[in-house]
Amino acid sequence: MGCGSSRLDRTSGRLNGLNNSENASAHDAKNLRVKLVLLGDSGVGKSCIVLRFVRGQFDPTSKVTVGASFLSQTIALQDSTTVKFEIWDTAGQERYAALAPLYYRGAGVAVIVYDITSPESFTKAQYWVKELQKHGSPDIVMALVGNKADLHEKREVPAQDGIDYAEKNGMFFIETSAKTADNINELFEEIAKRLPRPSQVQPSQPAS
Amino acid sequence: MLLSLLSRRSLEVDSRDSYGFALRPQHIQRYREYIPIYKEEEAERLEKWKIFLEQHQKPAQACFSKEEDETPEFKHKGSSEEEHKEILPVGATELKEETSSKEEDKASLPAVATVLKEEVSLEEECKETLQIEAIKSKKETASDEEIKETSRAGASELKEEFISETSEEGDASRGKSDFAGSTESETKREAQLSEERKTCKVQKRWAQTRPSLHFIEKMMGLRVKKGKNTKDEKVNGSGDRFVSIKEAEHLSGESEDVLEEVCVNEMSANNMNASKGESDLGDGTSQEPFFSWKQELENLVHGGLPKDLRGELWQAFVGVKARRVERYYQDLLAEETNDGENNYQNSSSSSASKWRRQIEKDIPRTFPAHPALNEDGRDSLRRLLIAYARHNPSVGYCQAMNFFAGLLLLLMPEENAFWTLVGFLDDYFDGYYTEEMIESQVDQLVFEELMHERFPKLVHHLDYLGVQVAWISGPWFLSIFINMLPWESVLRVWDVLLFEGSRVMLFRTALALMELYGPALVTSKDAGDAITLLQSLIGSTFDSSQLVLTACMGFLAVTETRLQELREKHRPSVLVVVEERSKTGQDWKDTKGVATKLYSFKHNPRSLVEEKSIAEGLEDAPDLRDHSSNLDELFSGLNSEIDSLPDLQEQVIWLKVELCRLLEEKRSAILRAEELETALMEMVKQDNRRLLTARIEQLEQEVAELRQALSDKKEQESAMLKVLMRVEQDQRITEDARRRSEQEAASRRHALTVLQEKYDEAMASLAQMENRVIMAESLLEATKQYESGQAKALSSPRSSRSQGSSQDSPRKRTGILSFGLGWRDRNRSKAIFDESVDNPCSPGRETSNQEKEQ
Numbered sequence A: 001m002g003c004g005s006s007r008l009d010r011t012s013g014r015l016n017g018l019n020n021s022e023n024a025s026a027h028d029a030k031n032l033r034v035k036l037v038l039l040g041d042s043g044v045g046k047s048c049i050v051l052r053f054v055r056g057q058f059d060p061t062s063k064v065t066v067g068a069s070f071l072s073q074t075i076a077l078q079d080s081t082t083v084k085f086e087i088w089d090t091a092g093q094e095r096y097a098a099l100a101p102l103y104y105r106g107a108g109v110a111v112i113v114y115d116i117t118s119p120e121s122f123t124k125a126q127y128w129v130k131e132l133q134k135h136g137s138p139d140i141v142m143a144l145v146g147n148k149a150d151l152h153e154k155r156e157v158p159a160q161d162g163i164d165y166a167e168k169n170g171m172f173f174i175e176t177s178a179k180t181a182d183n184i185n186e187l188f189e190e191i192a193k194r195l196p197r198p199s200q201v202q203p204s205q206p207a208s
Numbered sequence B: 001m002l003l004s005l006l007s008r009r010s011l012e013v014d015s016r017d018s019y020g021f022a023l024r025p026q027h028i029q030r031y032r033e034y035i036p037i038y039k040e041e042e043a044e045r046l047e048k049w050k051i052f053l054e055q056h057q058k059p060a061q062a063c064f065s066k067e068e069d070e071t072p073e074f075k076h077k078g079s080s081e082e083e084h085k086e087i088l089p090v091g092a093t094e095l096k097e098e099t100s101s102k103e104e105d106k107a108s109l110p111a112v113a114t115v116l117k118e119e120v121s122l123e124e125e126c127k128e129t130l131q132i133e134a135i136k137s138k139k140e141t142a143s144d145e146e147i148k149e150t151s152r153a154g155a156s157e158l159k160e161e162f163i164s165e166t167s168e169e170g171d172a173s174r175g176k177s178d179f180a181g182s183t184e185s186e187t188k189r190e191a192q193l194s195e196e197r198k199t200c201k202v203q204k205r206w207a208q209t210r211p212s213l214h215f216i217e218k219m220m221g222l223r224v225k226k227g228k229n230t231k232d233e234k235v236n237g238s239g240d241r242f243v244s245i246k247e248a249e250h251l252s253g254e255s256e257d258v259l260e261e262v263c264v265n266e267m268s269a270n271n272m273n274a275s276k277g278e279s280d281l282g283d284g285t286s287q288e289p290f291f292s293w294k295q296e297l298e299n300l301v302h303g304g305l306p307k308d309l310r311g312e313l314w315q316a317f318v319g320v321k322a323r324r325v326e327r328y329y330q331d332l333l334a335e336e337t338n339d340g341e342n343n344y345q346n347s348s349s350s351s352a353s354k355w356r357r358q359i360e361k362d363i364p365r366t367f368p369a370h371p372a373l374n375e376d377g378r379d380s381l382r383r384l385l386i387a388y389a390r391h392n393p394s395v396g397y398c399q400a401m402n403f404f405a406g407l408l409l410l411l412m413p414e415e416n417a418f419w420t421l422v423g424f425l426d427d428y429f430d431g432y433y434t435e436e437m438i439e440s441q442v443d444q445l446v447f448e449e450l451m452h453e454r455f456p457k458l459v460h461h462l463d464y465l466g467v468q469v470a471w472i473s474g475p476w477f478l479s480i481f482i483n484m485l486p487w488e489s490v491l492r493v494w495d496v497l498l499f500e501g502s503r504v505m506l507f508r509t510a511l512a513l514m515e516l517y518g519p520a521l522v523t524s525k526d527a528g529d530a531i532t533l534l535q536s537l538i539g540s541t542f543d544s545s546q547l548v549l550t551a552c553m554g555f556l557a558v559t560e561t562r563l564q565e566l567r568e569k570h571r572p573s574v575l576v577v578v579e580e581r582s583k584t585g586q587d588w589k590d591t592k593g594v595a596t597k598l599y600s601f602k603h604n605p606r607s608l609v610e611e612k613s614i615a616e617g618l619e620d621a622p623d624l625r626d627h628s629s630n631l632d633e634l635f636s637g638l639n640s641e642i643d644s645l646p647d648l649q650e651q652v653i654w655l656k657v658e659l660c661r662l663l664e665e666k667r668s669a670i671l672r673a674e675e676l677e678t679a680l681m682e683m684v685k686q687d688n689r690r691l692l693t694a695r696i697e698q699l700e701q702e703v704a705e706l707r708q709a710l711s712d713k714k715e716q717e718s719a720m721l722k723v724l725m726r727v728e729q730d731q732r733i734t735e736d737a738r739r740r741s742e743q744e745a746a747s748r749r750h751a752l753t754v755l756q757e758k759y760d761e762a763m764a765s766l767a768q769m770e771n772r773v774i775m776a777e778s779l780l781e782a783t784k785q786y787e788s789g790q791a792k793a794l795s796s797p798r799s800s801r802s803q804g805s806s807q808d809s810p811r812k813r814t815g816i817l818s819f820g821l822g823w824r825d826r827n828r829s830k831a832i833f834d835e836s837v838d839n840p841c842s843p844g845r846e847t848s849n850q851e852k853e854q
């Protein structure tokens, strides 16, 4: 019986986005908790961004992500609220996209990453934006991230392209470098600020 | 065989384990604690394996040598002889003998050889170099790898002979001399080899397993042949997966074919002899000992494989020898150069370039900074992955395979690694790493169901936290625990997995992990904590024996048959979603050609059947059902024509497909709506249920607490009661005592009064007596006085005598009266006794009364 329901869970991403939105960002106004998913082409630096943010390290020889990997990190904002990010870093290879709904379903935040030296990865990022618009939670906070900003001499995607695309799709845009740590904390702080606060969005949650 | 190089270089840097893999800083301490345990276990299993191999080699050897009568000098060389007989032309045997004697001539450094012999790593190197050396000495080889088949066979036999010689204890002296001979050449060859690597030439890096393992190899090899045949039948209809193998077989020369045929013929002959082809040893061994033997092997595998045998045993398990097609690997790699000449169809070359790019991205990210994966190691890795992608284009390259290939390369030569990879990916993980990853998704649903079945409480808790089991288990399954568990545990799981030849061990291990760590998860408060905790627990599962035993013993009910049933049950739902994705994904997969698009349909005709069966389930959409069966026909038509599509026809078909897709979309929209509704209901129910169950649990706990309190109180009460009763009893006893003493006192008092009475009575009667005495005295006196008066009166008149008598009587009375009054005064308080005293008194009273009257 339980299986029946989980099957349905899986087959209806849209629905779950809706229903699980209570999981997305919760619970008391001072201590927020949010599920964040990283999407984007393989090799754009998703894992490096997470490692930089959570452990403060950059390992130029990081491991390939198989399936997905999880890390969590809590930050404090200036208004003394804390935000706990539960971060799912997904595998980038195209075929693993089949598993992505499992991870972005119910996510309050999606960070879509591309590599500024790879136009292909920018195209891929746009695909992810569309996919999330279709199947993600309707109130999902989306960020578009152009990574490897340190490689500006090899840049192939102009910053303006990212800005324009993000604006069109109501996203927040930032260029980062996991290598130099540029804008990594800013990225997550900005996301935290944009999170819907429980008081504004869900004045009456189902009693728990 | 990169690991062997590694062990020689003694790479036990602090942050790496004995396999050269990086340890997480938080695990270094625990790993150190486990080093002695691992060593102990290793020594133990080495002993067991030695005994096992010795025991089972002898019968095999005996029966082989029977057949080898013509060449008696080979008798002691173990089962490799069998191959000699099968393949070796007479000429080759001669050659071999020649070279081996040459090698013996070179024997000059026995001391060095002994050292070498101790090092397995070098041994492997020697085998390789020897082999190459031998080829060189035959001079057919020279610049590239275009070797004439006869010499190839001869060379491989030669090498085999060295292996058998060096690895057999009894032949130590000969082995030594061989090695001594080889050391000289090794240094020479080293340079050549590395040159070859650098130029990225296709090279032959292949070694056969040691003869002592051949009996295992043979048994496992049979599994492959059976599997392969059935697969061929299955695949022939729909896929072209093994066409390339067959082509390679045809291309690679006649002797190759003969070899294959001989093998196959032999196998089929054996199969016919033995009933159902179950007993593969065939050579005179009956079925009974075969089974006990396999059980014994299984137990050994559960205990883990010895490090030095692992690589070869894995190959034996996967059936590398039975799978291997001579030159197939080299030919696959040779295609690389043809790439530029556009030998490929457009579609496949674009996907091929995709793999290439992905592989390039992933090579530096495979066991980064592992000491053995230097430039040469990476070249091997690259070749291996490319070759596999070409071998099985329906899979191509999938992330995770880089780790598998890397691991295999650490344990065995490159071509052996290739065939091992082919073996377990094609057979054990069929459909897992394909473009749609259908089977891996199915397995997750199956695992979820098993979790529900086995650990309902844990699943409930995870549900409550909003954690889906597949989030965690998905990566476990896809990576086969690489980078998840500590390496010792990974290898132990792989040992069993490769031995069993199915994915059962994946499930059992995952369940065992949940069993081991589930209880700890129940304490976690939110999703993040639960996952973090589980990850860190998993990452420090250094007790690999406990893990494997829990997995193998604790979940015996999880069998391949059961898994197959569950997979059948869950596959349709996955296929529906995959189908949907492949539709919606069209707009961004523009780069894909029509052929690729249709390929996915063609590749997976099953999905359409499933679709159809689902459609049939929908009673309110009969028209759709018709469409879907039309669709089926259409596609079957397409499948036959697809290979030679002219442009126009292609467009027509494309439109048709488009149409069908729209129809399907409509139908799936209906389906989806229904699903949504049911799911919504389910969710609402679940939500309520969740709350309720939480409440119930809370209440239940309270009730339990109250009950506990109540029983405590009761206990106290009964204790109190007991005390009370005892006190009461005491009280009663004292009361009794008191009453008794009171009674006694009363009776004493009574006795006292009685005595007093008696005393009084006695006193009274005494007094009376006294009175009487007095009275009697006074009477006596009176009488005396009267008598004296009488005497006087006798002398006086009679008249006076009468008067006097009348006066006399009152006087006499007064005397009695005075006594009476005195007596009465004395006894006034004791009036009661008057009665008893009455009689003596009465006359007194009477007198007094008479006096008053007067």
Ligand SMILES: Nc1nc2c(ncn2[C@@H]2O[C@H](COP(=O)(O)OP(=O)(O)O)[C@@H](O)[C@H]2O)c(=O)[nH]1
Residues within 6 Å of the ligand: A040, A041, A042, A043, A044, A045, A046, A047, A048, A049, A059, A060, A061, A062, A063, A064, A065, A092, A147, A148, A149, A150, A151, A176, A177, A178, A179, A180, B365
């Ligand atoms: N120069 C530069 N390289 C980066 C940066 N972030 C990641 N990389 C490199 O890109 C490669 C892939 O990164 P990874 O995080 O594994 O990519 P993922 O597949 O998206 O997880 C790594 O080898 C990193 O060395 C960055 O900010 N700058």
Ligand SMILES: [Mg+2]
Residues within 6 Å of the ligand: A046, A047, A048, A063, A064, A065, A089, A090, A091, A092
């Ligand atoms: Mg990654």
